[in-house]
Amino acid sequence: MRRGEDLTLLGLFAAAILVPLAITDDYLMHLLIMACFYALLASSLNLVVGYLGELSLGHTAFLGIGAYSSALATMQLGLPFWAAMLLAGLFAAVGGLVIGYLTLRLEGAYFVIVTLSFAQVLRLLANNWVGLTNGPMGVSGIVPPRFGPLVLESKHAFYYLGLALAALGIAAVRFYVQSNLGRAAVAVRENRNVAHSVGIDPFTVGLITFVLAAFLAGIAGAFYGHYITFVGPEIFGFGFMASMLIMVLAGGQGTLVGPILGALLVTLLQEYLRAAQEIRLSLFGALLMLLVLVMPRGLAGLAQSLRRAG
Amino acid sequence: MVELALQFIVNGLVTGAFYALSGLGLTLIFGIMKVVNFAHGEFYMLGGMLGYYFAGVVGLDYYLTIVIVVAAMGAFGWLVERGLIRPLRSKEILTTALATIGLSIFLVNTTLVVAGSTPQRIPTPFPSKPILLGPIVLNEARIFAVAIGAVAIFTAHLLIRRTELGRAMRATFQQREAAALVGIDVERVYGITFALGTAMAALSGVLLCSIFAAQPTVGDLISLKSFVVVILGGMGSFAGAVVGGLLLGVAESLWGGFFATGYQDLVGFVFVILILLLRPQGLFKTEVARV
Numbered sequence: 192m193r194r195g196e197d198l199t200l201l202g203l204f205a206a207a208i209l210v211p212l213a214i215t216d217d218y219l220m221h222l223l224i225m226a227c228f229y230a231l232l233a234s235s236l237n238l239v240v241g242y243l244g245e246l247s248l249g250h251t252a253f254l255g256i257g258a259y260s261s262a263l264a265t266m267q268l269g270l271p272f273w274a275a276m277l278l279a280g281l282f283a284a285v286g287g288l289v290i291g292y293l294t295l296r297l298e299g300a301y302f303v304i305v306t307l308s309f310a311q312v313l314r315l316l317a318n319n320w321v322g323l324t325n326g327p328m329g330v331s332g333i334v335p336p337r338f339g340p341l342v343l344e345s346k347h348a349f350y351y352l353g354l355a356l357a358a359l360g361i362a363a364v365r366f367y368v369q370s371n372l373g374r375a376a377v378a379v380r381e382n383r384n385v386a387h388s389v390g391i392d393p394f395t396v397g398l399i400t401f402v403l404a405a406f407l408a409g410i411a412g413a414f415y416g417h418y419i420t421f422v423g424p425e426i427f428g429f430g431f432m433a434s435m436l437i438m439v440l441a442g443g444q445g446t447l448v449g450p451i452l453g454a455l456l457v458t459l460l461q462e463y464l465r466a467a468q469e470i471r472l473s474l475f476g477a478l479l480m481l482l483v484l485v486m487p488r489g490l491a492g493l494a495q496s497l498r499r500a501g
Numbered sequence: 502m503v504e505l506a507l508q509f510i511v512n513g514l515v516t517g518a519f520y521a522l523s524g525l526g527l528t529l530i531f532g533i534m535k536v537v538n539f540a541h542g543e544f545y546m547l548g549g550m551l552g553y554y555f556a557g558v559v560g561l562d563y564y565l566t567i568v569i570v571v572a573a574m575g576a577f578g579w580l581v582e583r584g585l586i587r588p589l590r591s592k593e594i595l596t597t598a599l600a601t602i603g604l605s606i607f608l609v610n611t612t613l614v615v616a617g618s619t620p621q622r623i624p625t626p627f628p629s630k631p632i633l634l635g636p637i638v639l640n641e642a643r644i645f646a647v648a649i650g651a652v653a654i655f656t657a658h659l660l661i662r663r664t665e666l667g668r669a670m671r672a673t674f675q676q677r678e679a680a681a682l683v684g685i686d687v688e689r690v691y692g693i694t695f696a697l698g699t700a701m702a703a704l705s706g707v708l709l710c711s712i713f714a715a716q717p718t719v720g721d722l723i724s725l726k727s728f729v730v731v732i733l734g735g736m737g738s739f740a741g742a743v744v745g746g747l748l749l750g751v752a753e754s755l756w757g758g759f760f761a762t763g764y765q766d767l768v769g770f771v772f773v774i775l776i777l778l779l780r781p782q783g784l785f786k787t788e789v790a791r792v
């Protein structure tokens with residue numbers, strides 16, 4: 192099982208490196224870049240939703256903190272990209288520590304609502320605190336990342352950066368999952384009280400997981416800001432949250448491959464449905480309902496069941 | 502200054518009455534049935550939009566419109582419970598949350614496609630001439646809306662406390678197996694409770710959109726604020742939801758009026774964060790949330 196998943200990951204990674212070398216279409220590259228971004232983001236959410244088993248609807252808080260931090264760090268403080276990105280991850284992780292500390296003692300439904308509330312508070316702050324965030328006009332014209340003399344401008348350059356970040360992030364998640372911490376988190380997910388009774392502290396395990404997830408989301412946010420060159424308050428909004436959720440769910444929560452598949456699927460689907468732009472989101476909603484009813488373990492879960500049956 | 506504060510308070514009580522009504526609907530669904538219903542705001546929104554359609558576009562009588570909207574949305578709620586909630590009842594609570602998120606997204610965007618995004622006011626038979634109570638400005642529409650809301654709340658209270666159906670509901674949500682054992686049709690109770698909650702949200706929507714405007718995108722915030730009201734009051738507490746709703750309305754109005762309207766929505770979120778940290782059982786309950 193684990194060997195199979197590792198092979199799948201390596202296979203995807205190899206394909207991800209090789210395939211774009213043959214692509215010249217800028218638009219297609221854009222889609223792949225977004226897929227990398229979403230793969231990282233969805234993997235970070237998967238840590239909380241899939242492995243810890245808590246539905247956090249406030250994950251955009253960390254995405255947004257990361258995006259704004261990185262943007263402001265390069266624009267206002269003149270920091271180089273790599274420093275800004277690490278700062279973004281750090282700030283997001285601190286955000287995760289604070290929010291996690293305050294919320295992880297709450298029961299399922301309450302946790303859902305209070306995490307959502309935090310994200311909404313941040314959105315309102317970003318929208319109104321014009322002095323810091325430029326309000327609804329956001330931070331625009333974000334400079335492209337530069338590594339010494341190398342400035343990233345082409346789609347391919349951004350793609351390989353995104354791929355590297357996603358790969359590192361997912362490697363981190365894999366390391367976590369196969370560590371004692373990851374196993375403890377799954378134990379908490381399956382039965383909090385039993386886990387507690389064998390000496391696992393659900394709160395501490397939850398908090399560490401949450402902080403890690405926040406860090407990764409912050410890094411993703413930094414990448415997003417520098418690629419799109421614009422960050423606005425809507426990054427804290429429910430739109431991103433819904434996309435993330437669908438990716439984790441459709442791909443298969445609690446698996447390593449799931450978020451990647453979900454990210455690919457949803458990014459491509461968003462494009463395919465662009466022709467039906469108006470009803471795109473309606474279809475998303477319908478898809479989400481359908482997934483929950485019919486395929487709650489997502490694509491990865493489907494693959495697992497097929498493998499077991501065959 | 503004092504007159505301004507009084508006006509804000511009265512305005513806040515008006516909006517608060519609708520937060521309370523919508524919150525009561527969610528108390529039934531979330532507080533008692535334990536369904537995390539993120540589409541609640543959309544039920545409110547559909548109430549408003551349908552109200553506009555029947556009264557504004559079709560031109561039906563205002564009072565008849567209210568009755569039709571409530572009945573139609575009640576039926577819709579029953580269907581949602583049947584089709585979406587019931588199949589997931591055995592799964593964990595968060596699966597249902599995800600499903601209702603999907604429903605919410607679907608409803609908002611379908612309505613946007615069908616009705617466009619322009620805010621619409623529901624035409625009422627009330628004159629818009631203001632009524633002055635000392636320094637405070639009101640009008641007939643607002644008074645009527647609050648009155649109906651109060652009647653609805655009181656009726657719901659009577660239903661739960663004094664009727665056979667109400668007893669069946671309370672029994673089911675206290676201990677489902679036992680209720681089934683004594684012959685209560687549990688599935689029917691679930692359906693009716695959800696329908697009732699939906700109808701209350703829709704009533705709140707159609708009333709409030711007679712005063713302000715109806716718009717497909719109001720749902721998200723209303724969902725959240727309804728959750729705030731339920732949590733603030735204490736899950737399952739009727740009185741709590743009423744007080745919570747009024748409190749939220751007044752607090753928002755005062756904050757928005759004296760400080761900054763942009764930050765008005767912040768009040769609810771701050772409330773819910775504080776309540777869950779300091780007194781998770783809400784203002785009116787005595788049990789606690791978790792380890």
